[in-house]
Amino acid sequence: MKPSPPVPVALSTASVYPEGVAAGFEIAAELGYDGVELMIWTDPVSQDPAAVQRLVQRHRMPVLAVHAPCLAVTQRVWGADPVHRLRRTAEVSARLGARTVVLHPPFRWQRRYAGVFAAEVVRAHEQHGLGLPVENMFPVRRGSISTVPYALGHDPTETGFGAYTLDLSHTAAARTDALALLARMGDRLTHLHLADGTGAPRDEHLVPGRGTQPCAEVCQALSGGAFARAGGTVVLEVSTRRCRTREERTGLLAESLLFARLHLEPNVPRTPVAGLTR
Numbered sequence: 001m002k003p004s005p006p007v008p009v010a011l012s013t014a015s016v017y018p019e020g021v022a023a024g025f026e027i028a029a030e031l032g033y034d035g036v037e038l039m040i041w042t043d044p045v046s047q048d049p050a051a052v053q054r055l056v057q058r059h060r061m062p063v064l065a066v067h068a069p070c071l072a073v074t075q076r077v078w079g080a081d082p083v084h085r086l087r088r089t090a091e092v093s094a095r096l097g098a099r100t101v102v103l104h105p106p107f108r109w110q111r112r113y114a115g116v117f118a119a120e121v122v123r124a125h126e127q128h129g130l131g132l133p134v135e136n137m138f139p140v141r142r143g144s145i146s147t148v149p150y151a152l153g154h155d156p157t158e159t160g161f162g163a164y165t166l167d168l169s170h171t172a173a174a175r176t177d178a179l180a181l182l183a184r185m186g187d188r189l190t191h192l193h194l195a196d197g198t199g200a201p202r203d204e205h206l207v208p209g210r211g212t213q214p215c216a217e218v219c220q221a222l223s224g225g226a227f228a229r230a231g232g233t234v235v236l237e238v239s240t241r242r243c244r245t246r247e248e249r250t251g252l253l254a255e256s257l258l259f260a261r262l263h264l265e266p267n268v269p270r271t272p273v274a275g276l277t278r
Contacts, residue, residue, distance in 0.1 A: 005228040007264045010064045012193070012237040013046065014039040015205075015253060019246075021045040025055040027246075031254050035064035037102070037235045040089060041074045049092050056096070064233050065191065066093040070104035082106065082113040083120055090124040090132075099231055100131045100191055102165050105152045114151035121161065131231060133163035133191040136181060138174035141201035157184045165191040168213040169205045169237070172197025178213055182221060190230055192222065193237040194260055205239035207252050208259045219263035234260055 011033045013024030020043045028036050038046060045051045056062060068089040069077040078085050086103070093101050101124065106114040121132045137154040139146045152159045154174055164185040170193075171178040182189065196211030197204040208215035222232065236256045243249040 005225060007222060007228045008034040008064060008233050009257060009260045009264070010035040010037045010233055010235045011253060011257075012037045012039055012067070012235050014041070014067070015236060015238045015240060015256075016249060017239075017241050019249070021052065022055060023246075025059045025061050027250055027253060029059040029061045031250065031257055033061070033236075033257060035062040035233075037065040037067055037233075037237070038063050038096070038098070039067045040069045040077060040092075041071065042077065047077060049095050052096060063093075063096045063098045065100035065102055065235060066096065066098050067102040068104075072107075082110055083116065086120050086124065090128050090130055093130055094128040098130075100133065100233060102191060102193075103132055103134050104137060105134060105150045105154070105156060105159075107149055108151045110151065117152070118159075118161070125162070131163050131190050133165040133189075134161045135165040135167050135193070136170050136174070136176070137167075138170045138176075138203070155181070157181070162188060163190045164188050165193060166218070167193035167195070167237070168208070168215055168218065169193070169195040169197045169203055172199050172211060172213050173201065173203050175199055179217060179221075182218055187226070187230070189222075189227070190232050192218065192232070192234045194219070194234050194256070195237050195239075205237055207238055207256050208236075215259070216263045219260060223264045223266050225266065234264065236260060 011028040013021045013036055016024045040046045069085050078088050089101050106117050134156040137150055139148045148154050166189055194208050196206040196208045196213050196215055198211045238256050240249040240252050
């Protein structure tokens with residue numbers, strides 16, 4: 001019987017903010033990550049495939065996934081049309097050899113985009129052979145008032161897509177049962193944003209193990225081989241923006257990588273997750 005393939009662990013370039021994409025590649029290579037997830041945002045390098053390809057070659061660090069510019073602060077990256085942004089992200093991903101494009105669901109004010117979103121996901125998959133896992137999000141809370149800023153809701157399993165990204169900082173902010181969501185995603189879960197949160201009404205992206213989310217249990221549930229064989233990737237998407245030095249930032253990202261490697265090891269005792277077969 002062949003041993004289970006290892007689950008690749010990548011570093012999101014967003015994890016080095018306020019440093020840029022180049023620093024993300026450098027730190028990922030220094031610490032021994034398997035690759036990076038390229039966050040396309042206001043950093044000009046992130047929008048330039050030729051510049052990114054030079055970083056790939058310099059650091060021998062592949063782009064395993066590309067995060068489309070879906071954030072509120074990236075609504076003008078590559079123009080105002082979200083369909084164009086999705087299509088261009090798919091083209092860039094294919095050019096860089098990435099196999100995954102991470103997507104957020106459309107905002108409520110993007111009504112036309114919401115109407116064609118599912119069809120565009122299918123189109124990009126068929127045209128470029130990419131996986132396009134849709135990410136779970138969270139409501140915005142102000143005191144006792146809670147609102148969902150997404151046209152299709154913050155839980156993509158309620159709409160239903162061919163592939164999902166599970167973000168554990170977002171489950172914390174949404175106060176969602178992460179293991180129950182993991183089970184609902186089932187074999188359509190192909191991408192994990194590994195981070196932590198405390199349940200505060202904001203997206204914290206803590207080092208895994210420093211919050212309340214079942215980060216270890218989720219990793220263990222994905223360590224049996226099926227996730228890796230399906231092309232699944234674990235991405236550390238950790239906030240280090242408060243770090244004052246590169247050394248401090250690197251320390252947090254080294255701790256995050258160690259956590260992931262430890263709990264993705266197939267021989268670690270696993271916690272059964274109801275409804276999920278791996």
